[in-house]
Amino acid sequence: MSTFTEFPAHDTMLGESPEFQAVLRAAAITAVTDATTLIQGESGTGKELLARAIHEQSRRAEGPFVTINCAALPENLAESELFGHRKGAFTGATGDQPGRIQAAHGGTLFLDEVGELPLGIQAKLLRFLEGGEVQPVGQPRPERVDVRVVAATNRDLFGEVRAGRFREDLFYRLNVVPLQLPPLRERGPDLELLVTRLTARLAMEHRLDAPRYSVGAMEALQRYRWPGNVRELRNVCERMVILFPGQTIQAGNLPAEIRQRDPDHEAGEFVLPDTGVHLEALEQDLIRQALQRTRGNQSKAARLLGLTRGTLIYRMKKYAITD
């Protein structure tokens, strides 16, 4: 059995946080099997990168890696695209055409954005997953294909099942090994590691000297919520490499959306009522709420309040707040 340290994704997929390493470990174990794998995670968390890493670590590494973007499959063409067709099967079918699934024979089929798959095609895909056979349009008999399936989605796929947009049986057939990639904002120390390593990598690619980040710039990067996850971070690093080669980046040099404090907590959003407030009481109340919401986790509570943990502890002492 392969171990985590042998997993080549360790080189390409950066990250050392326990949340991320747990996913890599599970991926390394499943890579050596033929088990169907479902990768879930927000946009830009590395689902495609992980799917490729699984393929490269599998016994199918020398075989093809075929991606089907399910979001881009027009419903009327999907069947022929996936399963192929025989000459004369429909108007315009001028010759035999193998499908994408057959193209993945001996390798891995990556069903990207699988949550977007039209319902009609879901049933046909299920039949393939259960029997390992595909039936090209216009061909009387099905044929066997040897394919390992890895699927990915940024939707909550079980939520799609509950909403009636995704077949429950197909969900369970895909979800044999579930891998959940954490959002960047929940990967703690990985942020700084990714900033440094991606910046170094990108500087090399552009043949430029890598810039450094001031403490203030790094703090701003850590405060930001990264809705586009690693993809967004990579783009920011690339921009910094190009604009500030060999220099030290200050917080003010960062893109506006990162420089600004978290818009959810923008002070400007709070409107002082005409009757005024009791600022100290309000502060105590907000501290209590933050601690309650984070179940007493002081680091997380401090982040919610835009404070450092030290400042939060100081104010908790000042107001004799215990969590």
Ligand SMILES: Nc1ncnc2c1ncn2[C@@H]1O[C@H](COP(=O)(O)OP(=O)(O)OP(=O)(O)O)[C@@H](O)[C@H]1O
């Ligand atoms: N752990 C990581 N280490 C280094 N680079 C990463 C990591 N995760 C993602 N990336 C990079 O971030 C970008 C986005 O990754 P990827 O395309 O795999 O995300 P995704 O989850 O498939 O996104 P989407 O849901 O939008 O399709 C790529 O450039 C990829 O190389």
Ligand SMILES: [Mg+2]
């Ligand atoms: Mg993707």
